[in-house]
Amino acid sequence: MEQPAEILRSDHVVLRRWRGQDLDVPHQLITESRDHLIPWMPFAASHDREQGEAFLVRCQEEWGSGQAYHYAITTDGVVVGSISLMRRIGPGGLDIGYWLHPAWTGKGLATRAAAALVQAGRRMPGIDRIEIHHDEANPASGAVARRLGFTEVERVQLPEGPTAPSETGIDVIWRLETRTSPSA
Numbered sequence: 001m002e003q004p005a006e007i008l009r010s011d012h013v014v015l016r017r018w019r020g021q022d023l024d025v026p027h028q029l030i031t032e033s034r035d036h037l038i039p040w041m042p043f044a045a046s047h048d049r050e051q052g053e054a055f056l057v058r059c060q061e062e063w064g065s066g067q068a069y070h071y072a073i074t075t076d077g078v079v080v081g082s083i084s085l086m087r088r089i090g091p092g093g094l095d096i097g098y099w100l101h102p103a104w105t106g107k108g109l110a111t112r113a114a115a116a117l118v119q120a121g122r123r124m125p126g127i128d129r130i131e132i133h134h135d136e137a138n139p140a141s142g143a144v145a146r147r148l149g150f151t152e153v154e155r156v157q158l159p160e161g162p163t164a165p166s167e168t169g170i171d172v173i174w175r176l177e178t179r180t181s182p183s184a
Contacts, residue, residue: 013116025079040099040138067086068087070084080104081109089131091126095132096131129177135172
């Protein structure tokens, strides 16, 4: 499998590829979630329709280049967040990033969505690990990684320091090995 499917399913969650015609959906979701996102995601503070449009253009470009696969998280036909599978941690690695509208947190949806991306990532050629990175002050993201069997492998002081108001600037890295090494 060269790239993941455009639609992925995991329990009560359906992930669908973000498309250019979705402009109103992420804009409304981010606007309604602004207070929830600002502590962790710098983009939320200045989000507007123009940035939403740029996000959707980037989604198409990165999907086409194979750099990242961005999905809307849906449940019962309602878009409740966003999740991405990205090639930004070096050869053989994929990294998962996600966020949910605050009305949908605490229901296991981020875990189910990340599980769908783990399964898709395992099927991609040349992938030996999948990671989840989050600031140490955001234990909810770490709980998703832990529930999926990831192992905390490192804590790294980011040279640029915190990028959002609630961050400490210490990145927690969780890893899931996707391939077992061949025996000697």
